[in-house]
Amino acid sequence: MEMRLLLSLLLAGLVSTVAALSAQGSKLLVVLEDESEKSRYSQFWTDLEDRGFQLTYRTPKDPQLSLFRHGEPAYSHLLLLPPGKGTKGLGPNLTPNLLVDFISAGSNVLMALSGEQSIPSAVSSLLLEFDISLPPDRNSMVVDHFNYDSSSAKESHDVLLLPGKNAGGSKKGVADILSVDGILALPHAVGAVLGNASPLLNSIIKAPATAYTYNPKEEQEGVEDVFATGDQLSLVTAFQARNSARFTLLGSVEALQDAWFDTTVQHSAPGSKSEQAANRAFAQKLTGWTFKELGVVKAGPVTHFLNEGSQQNTSDLTTLSDINPSIYRINTEVHYTIELSTWSVDHWVPFTPPASDAVQLEFSMLSPFHRLNLAPTTTPANPNASLFTATFTLPDQHGIFNFFVEYRRPYLTNIEEKRTVTVRHFAHDEYPRSFVIMAAYPWITGIWTTVAGFVGFCALWLYSRPEKERVELKVKEAGGR
Amino acid sequence: MKLLPSVAVAALSLTTAVAAVGWSFEDATLTVQAKSSGVGGAVKEKLSPESPLSDPVTLSASDSLKIVLTATEGTTGRRPHQAFLTLHEPTTGLVESFPFSLKDNGKGKVEFTPKDLPYQLASPPSGVALQASILIASFGTSAPYNHATFTLTLPPSPNEPLTAPETPERYAAKPEIHHQFRAGPAQPPRLLSTLFTFAILATLPVLLIVTTALGGNLGHVSAAFGAAPVAHGVFVGSLLAMEGVFFAYYIGWNLFQTLPVAGVVGIVAFVSGGRALTEVQERRVKGER
Numbered sequence: 001m002e003m004r005l006l007l008s009l010l011l012a013g014l015v016s017t018v019a020a021l022s023a024q025g026s027k028l029l030v031v032l033e034d035e036s037e038k039s040r041y042s043q044f045w046t047d048l049e050d051r052g053f054q055l056t057y058r059t060p061k062d063p064q065l066s067l068f069r070h071g072e073p074a075y076s077h078l079l080l081l082p083p084g085k086g087t088k089g090l091g092p093n094l095t096p097n098l099l100v101d102f103i104s105a106g107s108n109v110l111m112a113l114s115g116e117q118s119i120p121s122a123v124s125s126l127l128l129e130f131d132i133s134l135p136p137d138r139n140s141m142v143v144d145h146f147n148y149d150s151s152s153a154k155e156s157h158d159v160l161l162l163p164g165k166n167a168g169g170s171k172k173g174v175a176d177i178l179s180v181d182g183i184l185a186l187p188h189a190v191g192a193v194l195g196n197a198s199p200l201l202n203s204i205i206k207a208p209a210t211a212y213t214y215n216p217k218e219e220q221e222g223v224e225d226v227f228a229t230g231d232q233l234s235l236v237t238a239f240q241a242r243n244s245a246r247f248t249l250l251g252s253v254e255a256l257q258d259a260w261f262d263t264t265v266q267h268s269a270p271g272s273k274s275e276q277a278a279n280r281a282f283a284q285k286l287t288g289w290t291f292k293e294l295g296v297v298k299a300g301p302v303t304h305f306l307n308e309g310s311q312q313n314t315s316d317l318t319t320l321s322d323i324n325p326s327i328y329r330i331n332t333e334v335h336y337t338i339e340l341s342t343w344s345v346d347h348w349v350p351f352t353p354p355a356s357d358a359v360q361l362e363f364s365m366l367s368p369f370h371r372l373n374l375a376p377t378t379t380p381a382n383p384n385a386s387l388f389t390a391t392f393t394l395p396d397q398h399g400i401f402n403f404f405v406e407y408r409r410p411y412l413t414n415i416e417e418k419r420t421v422t423v424r425h426f427a428h429d430e431y432p433r434s435f436v437i438m439a440a441y442p443w444i445t446g447i448w449t450t451v452a453g454f455v456g457f458c459a460l461w462l463y464s465r466p467e468k469e470r471v472e473l474k475v476k477e478a479g480g481r
Numbered sequence: 482m483k484l485l486p487s488v489a490v491a492a493l494s495l496t497t498a499v500a501a502v503g504w505s506f507e508d509a510t511l512t513v514q515a516k517s518s519g520v521g522g523a524v525k526e527k528l529s530p531e532s533p534l535s536d537p538v539t540l541s542a543s544d545s546l547k548i549v550l551t552a553t554e555g556t557t558g559r560r561p562h563q564a565f566l567t568l569h570e571p572t573t574g575l576v577e578s579f580p581f582s583l584k585d586n587g588k589g590k591v592e593f594t595p596k597d598l599p600y601q602l603a604s605p606p607s608g609v610a611l612q613a614s615i616l617i618a619s620f621g622t623s624a625p626y627n628h629a630t631f632t633l634t635l636p637p638s639p640n641e642p643l644t645a646p647e648t649p650e651r652y653a654a655k656p657e658i659h660h661q662f663r664a665g666p667a668q669p670p671r672l673l674s675t676l677f678t679f680a681i682l683a684t685l686p687v688l689l690i691v692t693t694a695l696g697g698n699l700g701h702v703s704a705a706f707g708a709a710p711v712a713h714g715v716f717v718g719s720l721l722a723m724e725g726v727f728f729a730y731y732i733g734w735n736l737f738q739t740l741p742v743a744g745v746v747g748i749v750a751f752v753s754g755g756r757a758l759t760e761v762q763e764r765r766v767k768g769e770r
Contacts, residue, residue: 143620145562145563145618145619145620146618146625146627154622155620155621155622156620157620173653196649197649198649198650199649199650199651199652209567209569209576210616210618210625210627212563212565212578214562221562221585222560222561222562222564222580222583223563224580224581224582225580226565226578226580229565229567229576229577229578230567230576230578232576331662357653357654358654360654360655360657362658363660368658369658369660370658370659370660371657371658372658372659373654373657393660393662395660395662396660396662396663408652409652410652437668438671438674438675439668439669439674441674441675441677441678442674442678442680445678445681445682446681449682449684449685451724451727452685453685453688455720455721455724456688456689456692458717458720459717460692460697460699462701462705462713462717462757462761463699463700463701463705464697464698464699464701464770465698465701465769466696466769466770467696467698
């Protein structure tokens with residue numbers, strides 16, 4: 001046991017030195033159409049390499065390109081740049097099937113599209129696997145005549161400017177992971193419509209209310225049949241699978257290019273000033289999220305114990321004699337603790353849920369009997385995790401129950417921790433005795449009165465003396481006759 | 482998303498004032514045509530690009546709404562790339578747009594019925610009106626136009642109530658559940674229990690008094706103990722000891738502790754009882770009972 005622990009510690013140490021940043025791994029495969037394209041993203045590559053990723057560049061036609069080796073994913077992460085003009089798809093090594101298998105195996109994918117190029121049907125069908133629909137036009141672009149960069153797209157209005165603080169949705173109870181200060185420039189973006197049914201899909205950046213898609217190749221002067229408008233269009237989309245693998249669709253690949261990292265942009269609204277685009281910061285956050293540097297939550301040990309008698313309100317769990325018992329009795333008070341930590345750059349730190357959100361514990365048999373918000377606390381004894389605790393009374397129902405923490409939230413990896421315990425009913429000698437129940441006193445008194453009466457009767461039977469001498473009944477009777 | 486429209490609106494109010502050339506519309510008419518009413522039975526309103534209609538437009542389930550207008554760039558009628566009628570539900574922020582079909586001279590129309598609206602817009606919470614705005618914009622430098630033009634109320638149709646789609650699953654904290662415990666066992670009033678306890682206790686002195694009155698006494702104790710002291714002492718002692726065993730069983734003993742002791746006490750009571758009762762019989766034979 002100790003040997004194994006030592007080994008795993010050693011292994012963990014090794015892994016942590018190799019993976020400097022991502023909680024998952026550092027091997028990143030970049031698929032791009034040709035080598036000449038690579039130079040346009042030099043700052044982006046440098047940023048990734050500085051953060052500890054090992055980049056491998058391949059073209060879709062490269063015979064060496066394979067997502068799997070010996071049936072296991074050969075890379076932790078995949079970055080797909082849009083396939084070039086004239087290609088039908090991503091090639092035989094990147095079919096939608098293989099990419100879905102790659103994600104099912106737990107690897108992460110960042111896919112970038114461009115409105116400048118036509119989108120192959122292979123990409124559309126891959127996206128449909130995630131319930132993301134692209135416009136039926138293979139050439140489509142989002143324009144907004146109200147929020148464009150007037151310094152670079154004065155006429156064409158196809159460089160969208162959006163506030164970076166809305167990235168990741170400023171919804172209540174959702175972790176704010178992707179927002180950046182400043183303004184984002186998304187040139188020639190492809191907008192997608194997200195299916196409503198899946199909780200796995202989230203729009204990181206929606207198009208402004210006045211935006212719409214159109215086909216720039218079409219000669220028509222006005223749009224009359226529009227695919228989607230306004231914030232129905234998602235420009236950057238996040239998909240997190242049930243195994244916490246991440247897939248991100250970036251509608252505008254040009255936003256990652258050097259040209260848009262340092263450029264100054266000016267909003268089309270009159271009176272607005274030129275400012276530096278925040279694309280570089282956003283690209284870091286977006287790749288950070290996709291490649292599991294951000295929003296990674298891990299569950300540590302789970303403890304539960306009977307919070308009664310000598311164990312009541314124990315803060316030092318090591319002193320407990322009976323930890324994580326397999327059986328409890330109904331109506332007893334139980335203390336539950338789970339450790340959660342989140343990945344921060346290169347180590348684990350205590351996890352705190354976003355405002356107005358809570359980690360919840362369900363105590364359930366088929367359906368939850370209790371669903372409680374857990375209170376986070378940190379202890380100096382464990383600086384890498386926060387303890388989420390609850391103390392509650394077990395239901396008055398015996399059976400097989402689960403302590404179940406299921407924490408699934410947008411942009412955070414999934415936590416699912418289940419501990420099964422038996423809850424038994426009272427044993428025959430655990431009920432309160434009759435002498436502590438006031439209502440039982442008439443009955444108790446009845447029994448002991450009877451006992452006293454019996455003893456008295458026995459004494460009377462044994463020792464009573466007739467008061468008068470017995471008269472001869474026979475004689476009297478005879479005399480009477 | 483909240484910031485942008487407000488920025489856009491603020492910017493727009495500036496644009497219309499500053500920019501010389503901007504998109505707008507003229508000769509706009511809104512018509513609500515009820516299905517049952519014939520020609521001339523329709524409600525008609527003139528729309529102005531500067532100020533929205535003061536009264537809300539009511540669109541019943543069977544009505545259709547039609548807007549005819551001429552889009553203008555500056556003063557001349559032209560076809561813009563984007564001409565939308567946008568409906569906005571203020572409580573949820575949901576938006577749906579209907580594009581105008583336009584001719585080259587800027588003349589265009591849009592027509593829809595409540596059936597064309599998605600459920601979330603077609604059945605807003607009662608008292609909430611949809612904000613309708615007309616959006617005219619195109620490429621180039623002309624200032625785009627986007628202003629609230631009228632409000633639209635959609636009275637629910639009693640004949641064909643809309644079926645609400647199922648709420649899709651979203652990951653979020655769920656409401657807390659606290660188990661409802663069954664009520665504990667009820668107790669009668671303490672006074673009643675006390676009263677009955679004393680009533681039962683009182684039967685013992687009553688029994689004693691009645692027995693004495695009927696001539697009961699313990700006058701032969703000395704005679705009995707004089708004749709057979711061991712037998713009587715042990716028999717009475719074993720009777721009391723048996724009650725003691727029962728008491729110990731009530732307080733804490735289990736059956737395995739109780740039964741052997743009760744057996745021993747029982748045998749002693751049987752043997753000594755035989756002797757003691759022999760003595761009692763002797764007294765009876767003597768005529769002393």
